[in-house]
Amino acid sequence: MNKSELVESMAKAGGISKAAAEKALNGCMEAVTKALKKGDKVTLVGFGTFSVTKRAARQGRNPQTGATIKIAARKVARFKPGSKLADAVR
DSSP: OHHHHHHHHHHHHHTOOOHHHHHHHHHHHHHHHHHHTTTEEEEEEETTEEEEEEEEOOEEEOOOOOOOEEEEOOOOOOEEEEEHHHHHOO
């Protein structure tokens, strides 16, 4: 499912226009992004938790040349599914 299909599904489920559903989805994504940038967790009970973790610096290899390269430490976004979502997928 891509973004336009999700917007269409939200519009049907909520009985609202596609424009309103897209505005709501964009607002939700923006709010999650801002919270993660600040280092906060975003928990949607039953759905899951978005969080930021640090990935340590490590050694890697260039697959073309085989040369060893340094991969810098960085922050990455993580998602842990909630129990209802995990059960629904099973």
